[in-house]
Amino acid sequence: MDNTISSSLSSVPLSVNQSIHIKQTMSSQTTVFVSGASGFIALHVVNDLLNAGYKVIGSARSQEKCDQLLAKFKNHPSLSMVIVPDISDLNAFDDVFKKYGKEIKIVLHTASPFRFDVNDYEKDLLIPALNGTKSILNAIKQYAAQTVERVVITSSMAAQLNTIYMNDKSITVDETSWNDATWEGCQTDPVSAYCASKGFAEKAAWDFLKENKDQVKFKLSTVLPVYVFGPQLFPEPSKKVLNTSSEIINQIVNADKDTELMQMNGGFIDVRDVAKAHLLAFQKDECAGERLSLYGGMFSTQDFLDIINEDFPQLKGKIPVGKPGTGKDVIENSYKINNERTKKLLGFEFINKRDCVDASVQQILETEGKL
Incomplete structure (x- = not known):
């Protein structure tokens, strides 16, 4: 299936406050496949591409x-869409690579449940x-090796990181760290199961490459973001609940002053930096074979x-205040992240917490007509 429809390049929105790294020699006529292209992160990735x-x-x-996404990008001539109904199917991506395998040079696998x-x-x-990871790698091996x-x-x-260590201040994770949860042991709650699912899927990718290094030519990189915040590429006024991470901020903005919010903490990164x-993960040779830890700081x-109370006076008195200034105490008593290697490999500064939250x-507020 090819839904490509003609339009103009100027119809593609530029990422907010974000410059695009362009490697013209590679991008000219290079085809990139993006699985799960309608996701929060993936939309920014498609836009940047x-x-x-x-x-x-x-x-x-x-x-x-597929139709909704094409319409959002105003049927850009360099964008087409295919249906992959269920990534749990171990043959989920076969038809894609049967049809486009001789054309696709870059694969960005973003599709995975986060709920x-x-x-x-x-x-x-x-x-x-x-299975989503296994199916896309097997399809590449079979039809586009x-x-x-x-x-x-x-x-x-x-x-x-295993969720049981999230509030252990003696723990520091880096690009070599792995979640040690087991398949059976992680099924106690949705957060633990989600975290473990990402570890199982990523390990499967590295194992696949090791086992099939003589049968495929591709080099692998993985991107490991923490909680991802920042603006939606296409904000929708009718959408009252946002994606899982963005909903943390959305709930604060739409809370009343007496709402008791769930206290959360962890690492943050802006979606524009993730995209x-x-x-860069596939453009830079030095990123091949690397796990890229995307972390801009703790929140x-x-x-x-x-x-939000400081920077948006129109919300002050309408949303909760909590206990101002005590956030640092929560952060000091949680795990730490060291991603110095990743920052050197990528070579750009991440958007800071205040700018990310403000955006x-x-x-x-603009989408809800409150500004």
Whole structure:
């Protein structure tokens, strides 16, 4: 299926406050396949690819989602969409690579479930994450072994740390760290199952490459973001609930002053930096074979409350205040991340916490007609 429809390059939105790294020699006529192209991160990735001159084939679960995405990009001539209805199917990506395998040079596998409103952890989280990775790599091996040059898999910091250590201040994770949860042991709650699913899927990718290094030519990189915040590429006024990470900020903006918010903490990164890192992961030779840890610093719910109350006076007195200034105490008592290697490999500065939060809140208020 090829839904390519003609339009103009100027229709593609530029990422907010984000420059695009363009490697013209590679982008000219190079085809990139992006699985799960309608996701929060993936939309920014597709946008950056189109702005950098790549031809993009994206996948989504239904014809409706494919059509919606094409419409969002105003039917850009370098974008086409294919349907991959269920990544749990071990043959999920066969048809894509049967048809486009001789054309695709870069594969960005972003498709994986990230949701906590599930009860069957194996069916809804573990199997789709693992089988999605296995199916796309097997399809490359079978139909595009000598064509695909680089593969980038969207993993997660969740693949680096078991949830039982999240509030252990003696723990520091880096690019060599792995979540040690077991398949059976992780199925206690959706967060633990999700985190483990990312570890199983990423390990499967590295194992695949080791076992098939003589049968495929591609080099592998993985991208491991922490909680991802920042603006939606295409904000929708009718969409009251955002993706899992962005919903943390959305709930604060839409809370009343007496709401008791769930206290969360962890690492943050801006979605615009995550998208940029996906491109650099395959553009830069030194990123081949690397796990790229995308981490801009730590956050707590209280940090977000403090920033939003300070920077958006129109919300002050309407949203909770919490206990100002105590966020640092929560952060000091949680795990740490060292991603110095990744920062050197990527070579750009990540967007800071305040700018990331402000961009998110500004967009929510504009979308809801509150500015």
